[in-house]
Amino acid sequence: MMKSLTKTDFNFPGQKDVYKGKVRDVYFIEDDYLLMVASDRISAFDHILPAGIPFKGQVLNQVATHFLKATEDIVPNWLLEVPDPNVAYGYKCDPIRIEMVIRGYLTGHAWREYKSGKRTLCGVEMPDGMNENDQFPEPIITPSTKAVEGHDEDISREEILKQGIVSEEIYVQLEKYTRQLFQRGTEMAADQGLILVDTKYEFGMKDGEIMLMDEIHTPDSSRYFYAEGYEERQKEKKQQRQLSKEFVRQWLIENDFQGLEGQKMPEIPEDFIQLVTERYIELFEKITGTQFQKADIEDIENRIQKNTESIFSK
Template sequence: MSHISHLKSDNTMNAIKETHFNFEGQTAFYKGKVRDVYTIKDKYLVMVVSDRISAFDVVLPEPIPYKGQVLNQIAAKFLKATSDIVPNWVINIPDPSVTIGRICEPFKVEMVIRGYLAGHAAREYAAGKRTLCGVTLPEGLKENDKLPEPIITPTTKAAIGHDEDISREDILAKGIVSKQDYEQLEAYTRALFARGTEIAAAQGLILVDTKYEFGKVDGTIYLIDEIHTPDSSRYFYSEGYEERQQHGEQQKQLSKEFVRRWLIENGFQGKDGQTVPEMTPEKVESISERYIELYERITGEKFVKPEGDNVLNRVEGAIKSALATL
């Protein structure tokens, strides 16, 4: 026993770096940057949200304990809190790091919605562009200003490389999504963003921008993937927002921006020839603590660390039990 308790203090012991499971009825396996996805009987998806962390399109060498659980549980909470607006893909959440759901045929666009001029939109605006994805923006905006009303700036889903901005007109002209479906996606996107904004406000947060992905099965549109997590959304703290805008100061963000900043300060932006700075156990632990803090702030709930030493055995067992009931 002493061997195990000694190992437990090692950060990576309770982190999911990768999985190599083999389930009954498994027909495919896909390893994404952060998620390991198992296809069962070509009908169900088992999504294991690993503790891998990516920045600048690069997966960093060390996993971050509990990061996957944070993302999976935030998404689970918000999918449940919006299921009256649009049905979603989730069937079961058998483990804090796992979601099992139905396979949908994904639409080839991601629905990005912005309530504020931040991130990519702010960079485009600063470069002189006043039309973003076919939407015209007013003159005189500063970075992080609230927009007159939320705007939808879709992107194409690239199989390789970066997603590209696209306008509603192009989506319809190219037949990427039918007019009827696209209008429904827009309506869902606005309603989800309004609900997300409400939930965030109750936690003293501003939902700045986010993205939603949708799919279709048997003629029904479902919300798929994660929603309102710090990896898919940007949040500001409400307190002090106005003062910071007036003084031209950076907004206080709740996102994984802190990881990107640490990398940039240490000379890494994913470019050729650059190396990831050393991820010491202390650094890994501090990132893990920040993710737990994100969870508690966004959900208003206490984060619960699961029992047990061997996280992979726990996850595999939970999935097998859940699959037996499908």
């Protein structure tokens, strides 16, 4: 079985702290910078699966940095360098504790809420008479709180302002950036025969300026449909062909796991791990229009250590 990067334990020059997330490990360098290592861990329903997915971290990092570079004319972002296939290096920002979720289609969490009878999500009205995977008349923004631990929760614009999470001026700008980024991502996906269905963006503040943080338009933060056959499948009420992490969630649901109390995480078979790797690589090639170049994974930690030395020698 191929090797995967499921944990890291680096000690970089100037390192002051480290945060181990569900997928990424963030190393804080001096006071103003951070080095983000995309591991091969995979999470669903706010639980980390017990097996790593080879090359997943490389895919996530390279897709994210591809789109950060392609959108830097819309909003400033944190990225400075990409010293290794699994690593991004850039500015440390003060995070805004909400995720800006934008949905162009009725699917995933929005569909589950809709199917239960709800017609309002995060204070936003959803039209009656829609079917799963139908396109909204225009994309809707449905923010969620950014939980340090546990589940993120839906929150409305009104509640964000009431709680004083950000000022109205900042929130209006976040919405503007979110729509502009989604439009750019939609256009870039369409060029590759894909539909950007929904996604999320995280922002922070640096020197009084809003900056785009973290990852964007990756299969962990976004959902893609294949454009070809979309209309026919909707008319026939068939499931859409998609490139996203949703198929992992569906596999877990079929194996009686949704992260609920008392449920046990199923064993992850090797053939399913291989399938997930192939899906992630397929997404990389589809969304970027370039061939995926597999990095050497014989000793990933040592490779990262060597490739990041150039940053710290400056």
